[in-house]
Amino acid sequence: MAGRPGTAPRATIYDVAKEADVSAATVSRVLSGRDGVAPATREHVKNIASMMGYRANALARDLSVRTSNMVAVMIPDIANPFFGELVKGVQAAALEQGLTTLICDTAGEASLEFTYLDGLLSRQVTHVFVVGLTLDRATVQGYTDAGVNFVAVDRPMDNASSVLVRSDNRAGGQLAVQHLLQQGHRRIAHISGPPKVQLSRDRRRGYQEALIAAGLEVDPALIVESDFTEGGGAEAFLELDRRGAKFTAVFAADDLIAVGAMSGAASTGRRVPRDISIVGFDDILLARYTTPPLTTVGQNAVAMGARAVQVISSPVTKGRRIILPVSLVVRGSTGAPPSPSAARQRRTHGTHDRRH
């Protein structure tokens, strides 16, 4: 009640001890649920503690024990819904284990990764889930040596020894293209993610393989690189258009790119899927609500996050890879290519998802 504002002196374990007429050690034992305390004493201490509104000081505890009950997840762009969903998965699963999740947006910048990792390490956060760390191998090794346990999610890190949880991106690329092929498309463009990112290459490879398997050629003029944003996708589509390339479908490396591509298509006077079909990747929540709804390769971000958390509690071989399956989600953004004769045959953008 007295004291300066915001300076309410917090009760310590000693205050509780004194009040309960026991030692601090006993209070500690009771409050951290260790045994070896008489039931009566236990009850008594508990009462006194809650009476006094005692709150443990995690700093002191962590300093003493040299661990913390917090885990962190580092992602390159918190404004990308896919990562948002991923984070939610991590958080929910961590919570079940009594762990609190800290989220760090690195913006893909090494300096920020550095800052965060330093802060986490020096606060005894020993488990961190990372999506696309750009830090070099040596630096990462330094953190590992210092006691940080990394779990790479979605994207591998420059460090062969840590566990990786990701989707089967290559298969996803194939799935997307096979679907387009089935619809009758032959000229299929691809807007890829940054080639530096492994999954960009994997999806692209799937794209190429499916094409080749169908006896088609891979035309470099039909491939353009982008980043994983709507703006990048729109720009990439325009680039494709500028090249004068002929294509009736595009496989976008993620849903945001696909949305951008749809926008680019519209701005060049094309209609989806009548004039052009578009397939995305991720199946973010939004995909269901674009106009038309987006056909996409579904991966379950929430499940991926949850799976990553499992890793820390189950003994895992170093260097292990956990590959999650993907599946095609057919919605309204794909259809038959425009054929001169059959100008009006698709009329069905149902709201139902057809899962394959």
Next chain:
Amino acid sequence: MAGRPGTAPRATIYDVAKEADVSAATVSRVLSGRDGVAPATREHVKNIASMMGYRANALARDLSVRTSNMVAVMIPDIANPFFGELVKGVQAAALEQGLTTLICDTAGEASLEFTYLDGLLSRQVTHVFVVGLTLDRATVQGYTDAGVNFVAVDRPMDNASSVLVRSDNRAGGQLAVQHLLQQGHRRIAHISGPPKVQLSRDRRRGYQEALIAAGLEVDPALIVESDFTEGGGAEAFLELDRRGAKFTAVFAADDLIAVGAMSGAASTGRRVPRDISIVGFDDILLARYTTPPLTTVGQNAVAMGARAVQVISSPVTKGRRIILPVSLVVRGSTGAPPSPSAARQRRTHGTHDRRH
């Protein structure tokens, strides 16, 4: 080199002191950049420290000093891009002040808010930016008393004494409706956010006021409540449709709702903006890339976050409100209402997008 994996014994300030042949106090002074150290000593200590790969233990420091250099931002849904952008603003501004930002997704659940706040408090994180805390006034007061400084962003908290940084939501609602009115719309529906959230009520009030100012009546049948998601927006649109209400435009309480409404419109056979105009709120990145691009009330999430951070460094009167201006961003989702004859005519021919 020796030791168990992940158990590399970290050098302490004492190790450095011994090696540099000075006292721990001196090392501390050097490493935390305090003055009162001879330049020569300073250099020497610095060298030794980096030589030894010394890393400060933040836990020990924070415990001793009883503050930390971390701030936290608590948001209800990390998968909503608006909050993602907001967080980015906070983070960037905090970084400039040497503060590291922790992100906490409360999912709008009081229990999670509780968990996070406890963890933060007991780790000496004294500044937290909150968006729509649901915790009750007394609980919040408890944290305040314990030394947590809250800055409410976007949405006020149940605590009159903390600073609030938000947009002028009421004016935004008016802006949206005035625009629609200008286009010639008279039957304008509104899909609001949860009425529990203050800004839902503010935007709705703006909507109503603009209607009344134009001499129109507010028709309750044209207002439906939703949440701030695409799914909610789609559902709300369908509800409007089910009611058989006649309307030519809808003002959605946020962009995600607007996207959902566009989807709902499409699934009921309406075209935007030909048959129906839609206005959103927020101007998230996505708004530029929907089909058609979304007309919306723009608020700058990044700026809002940054402004909130300023608050903690500048002395601010308790209970102060900082209201940020909003502005209308006209894109392609709004246009003139369909005239009965035109509507009939279009049913027979395919249509192209309107001009701007």
Next chain:
DNA sequence: TTGAAAGCGCTAACAA
């Protein structure tokens, strides 16, 4: 079953 005492790694008077 309980307590005394010694840390965990750092900072901050107060002396020297």
Next chain:
DNA sequence: TTGTTAGCGCTTTCAA
């Protein structure tokens, strides 16, 4: 300018 000495609040042997 530098060092000594107490803590910060909790955990954890080791005795009792």
